[in-house]
Amino acid sequence: MIRALQAFAIFLVGCGLPTGDMIVYPADAPELAAASVEDGVWESMPWTGTEWLPYPPRATIEVEHGLGRTPRTVLVYLSFESSGEEPALAAGDLARFIEADDTTLTVRNETSARFFARVVAF
DSSP: OHHHHHHHHHHHHHHOSOOOOEEEEOTTSGGGTTOEEETTEEESSOSSSSOOEEEOTTOEEEEEOSSSSOOSOEEEEEESSTTOOSOEEOOGGGGEEEEEOSSEEEEEOOSSOOEEEEEEEO
């Protein structure tokens, strides 16, 4: 039995962790109804008063921004609450930057934790 468990553990390590889904949020998605562009800064939603974007474990999100150009900086704030309470700026595997262009930006939650995200691009 122990040998079987060891073999299974080696198999799991060799396979890596399961991959999550790609979630696409177009500009007209209900989740981005409160998105705004002001003074060259695009925000997926304000700090408070609206639900943040669901950001499941091992998921990649692609968000359509309204900058009209490729952002120079992309920031992702995370919260355990959909309301965005007690947020923190994400780094590393919490919000792995994939790509950005003049219409979309893509980040990946490379962890096994479920969060809610607020994205800012400028």
